[in-house]
Amino acid sequence: MTRRQMLGIGGALGLMAATGLTSAAALARRPSITGAQLRSAVPLPPPFQVPLPVPAVLKPVGTSGGADRYEITQCEASAEILPGVTTPMWTYNGTFPGPTIESRRGRPVTVSHRNELPVPTVVHLHGGRTPAASDGYPTDLLLPEGRQEHSMHMGHGSEHGMHDPRAVVTELTRDYTFPLDQRPTLLWYHDHRMDFTAPAIWRGLAGLHIVRDDAEDALGLPAGPRELPLMIADRAFAADGSLAYPALDPTLRVRPGVREPYLAGVLGDVILVNGAPWPVHEVDAARYRLRILNASNARHYELEAVTGDGHRLDLVQIGADQGLLAAPVVHRLLPIAPAERYDVVVDFSGVPIGGLVKVVNRLGSGRTRDVMAFRVARKAADDSRVPRTLSTDLPAWRRSDAVRVRDFAFRAGRMHSGHGWLIGGLPFDPARTDVTTRLGDVEVWRLIADVHHPVHLHLVGFRVLSRSGRPPLPHDAGLKDTVSLRPGEAVEIITRFDGYRGRYLFHCHNAEHEDMGMMANLEIV
Numbered sequence: 138m139t140r141r142q143m144l145g146i147g148g149a150l151g152l153m154a155a156t157g158l159t160s161a162a163a164l165a166r167r168p169s170i171t172g173a174q175l176r177s178a179v180p181l182p183p184p185f186q187v188p189l190p191v192p193a194v195l196k197p198v199g200t201s202g203g204a205d206r207y208e209i210t211q212c213e214a215s216a217e218i219l220p221g222v223t224t225p226m227w228t229y230n231g232t233f234p235g236p237t238i239e240s241r242r243g244r245p246v247t248v249s250h251r252n253e254l255p256v257p258t259v260v261h262l263h264g265g266r267t268p269a270a271s272d273g274y275p276t277d278l279l280l281p282e283g284r285q286e287h288s289m290h291m292g293h294g295s296e297h298g299m300h301d302p303r304a305v306v307t308e309l310t311r312d313y314t315f316p317l318d319q320r321p322t323l324l325w326y327h328d329h330r331m332d333f334t335a336p337a338i339w340r341g342l343a344g345l346h347i348v349r350d351d352a353e354d355a356l357g358l359p360a361g362p363r364e365l366p367l368m369i370a371d372r373a374f375a376a377d378g379s380l381a382y383p384a385l386d387p388t389l390r391v392r393p394g395v396r397e398p399y400l401a402g403v404l405g406d407v408i409l410v411n412g413a414p415w416p417v418h419e420v421d422a423a424r425y426r427l428r429i430l431n432a433s434n435a436r437h438y439e440l441e442a443v444t445g446d447g448h449r450l451d452l453v454q455i456g457a458d459q460g461l462l463a464a465p466v467v468h469r470l471l472p473i474a475p476a477e478r479y480d481v482v483v484d485f486s487g488v489p490i491g492g493l494v495k496v497v498n499r500l501g502s503g504r505t506r507d508v509m510a511f512r513v514a515r516k517a518a519d520d521s522r523v524p525r526t527l528s529t530d531l532p533a534w535r536r537s538d539a540v541r542v543r544d545f546a547f548r549a550g551r552m553h554s555g556h557g558w559l560i561g562g563l564p565f566d567p568a569r570t571d572v573t574t575r576l577g578d579v580e581v582w583r584l585i586a587d588v589h590h591p592v593h594l595h596l597v598g599f600r601v602l603s604r605s606g607r608p609p610l611p612h613d614a615g616l617k618d619t620v621s622l623r624p625g626e627a628v629e630i631i632t633r634f635d636g637y638r639g640r641y642l643f644h645c646h647n648a649e650h651e652d653m654g655m656m657a658n659l660e661i662v
C-alpha cells in the first residue's frame with residue numbers, strides 16, 4: 138500500500154488526519170461508531186410525547202389467479218415528522234414509512250411502481266427470494282416520465298464511465314414480481330439506485346413487507362394489536378424543516394457521495410420509529426411481539442428495554458432476518474446493525490400500571506440514547522405464548538457441504554482518485570462479475586472488516602459459523618441475510634445459492650459505504 142493510499146484510508150476513517158495513526162492503530166482502537174452525526178437546526182421535541190404510528194397495510198388492487206397486485210406511486214410529499222415542522226420527503230404513496238404489504242408464503246405478489254419523483258429509482262425487496270429481473274439491480278432504473286434522454290447523464294454513467302449493457306431501464310412504471318416462496322419474516326423495500334441509495338432512503342424511500350404462513354400463525358405468538366413493526370431510523374433536520382443530508386450533489390442526479398466528514402456514514406440526531414421522533418405507545422400489561430428493523434443508513438443500536446425503576450426486561454428473540462429461530466433466545470441487550478431485523482417478544486405483565494418502559498440505545502449519547510417508550514396502560518388477559526420450538530425447517534448446512542471457501546475484505550481505500558469503500562480491494566463495477574457460483578452450491582464466505590460493515594447478500598439467507606475464530610454470538614442465531622462485521626473482525630458465513638439464476642449483489646448495508654463502492658456482483662449460473 139502506498140502512503141497516498143494510507144492517507145486515503147485515514148481520511149475515510151476520520152482518524153489519521155487528526156492523530157497520525159496508521160490504519161492498523163486505527164483498527165486497534167475499534168471505533169464504537171462508524172459515521173459522523175449531523176446536528177438538527179430546528180428545536181427537537183421532548184421524548185415519548187408523539188404516539189407511535191403503525192404504517193397502514195396496503196390493499197391489493199386485484200387478486201386474480203392466486204396472485205395479488207399492488208400499486209405504489211413514488212412521489213414527493215410533505216410530512217409532519219417533528220410536531221409543527223413541515224418536511225418535504227420522497228415517499229412511497231405519500232407516507233414515511235411507505236405502506237406495509239402483507240403477504241402469504243408462496244402467494245406471488247406484483248407491485249407496480251410508478252415514478253413521479255424527479256430522479257430515477259430502483260426498488261429492492263430486502264430479504265426477498267426474488268428472480269433477478271425484479272430484484273432491483275442498481276442500474277435497472279425506473280425513470281420518471283420524459284427522462285429517457287436524461288439517463289445517459291445521470292448517476293454513474295457519466296460520473297465514473299461505467300456502462301452496464303445488461304441494465305433493463307423502464308420509464309414511468311415498472312412491475313416487480315415477488316414469488317415469496319420463502320420462510321415467513323419481516324422484509325423491507327427500499328430504493329437501491331446506483332450511487333444514490335443512501336440519500337434516497339434518507340429522504341423516505343423505505344417501507345415494510347411482512348410474509349406470513351399458517352405454521353407461524355398457529356404458534357400462538359402475540360398478534361393483532363400486540364404485534365408491532367418498529368422501523369428505527371435516525372434523521373437530522375435543516376432550519377427549513379427539510380431533512381439534512383451532506384450530499385455532494387443535492388439534486389441527487391449527477392455527482393454521488395457525501396462531504397468528507399461523513400464518508401464513514403451519515404448519522405442523525407433524531408431517532409424515529411415508524412417515522413415518529415422518540416414515540417410512545419400505550420400497551421396492555423401483556424406480551425407483545427416487536428418486529429424490529431434498523432432502517433438507519435449507518436447507525437448501530439444496542440437496544441434494551443428499561444422500566445422506570447431501572448429493571449431491564451427480557452428481549453425474547455423468536456426470529457432473525459429470515460424468519461423464526463429454532464427456539465427462543467433471551468437477550469437483555471440486542472445489537473442491531475443497519476438492515477438487520479429482530480423479532481422479539483417483550484412481556485409487560487410485570488410492569489406496574491402507568492409505568493413507562495423505555496427502549497434505549499446503549500451506543501447512543503444525549504438525545505440519541507432514547508429510542509421510544511411503552512406506557513403500560515391497563516391489565517389485560519393474555520393467551521399468547523412463546524413455544525419452546527418455533528420452527529424445524531432451518532437449513533443445517535455443514536462446513537463439509539461447502540464446495541468452496543471465498544474470502545472478502547471490506548475495507549476503506551481509494552476509488553476514482555477519491556475515498557471509497559472496497560470489497561477485495563475493488564470498488565463496485567456493474568460490468569465486472571466478482572463471484573460466479575452454480576445454482577445449488579453451498580459455500581463458506583469469510584468476511585473481514587476494517588470498521589463496522591453490515592454485510593448483506595441478496596437472494597439467499599445464510600448462517601453465521603464463526604466470529605474471529607470463536608463461536609457466533611447469541612444474536613447470530615437463525616437464518617440471516619445481513620451480518621454485522623465489527624471493527625477488525627473476520628466472520629464466516631455459510632449458505633446455499635438456491636432459488637434463481639441471474640445477477641445479484643452482495644454489499645455493505647452502511648448505505649453510504651454502499652454508494653461509495655462497497656458492493657459486488659454475484660452471478661448464479
Ligand SMILES: [Cu+2]
Pocket residue numbers: 547558589590591645646647650651655
Ligand atoms: Cu461498510
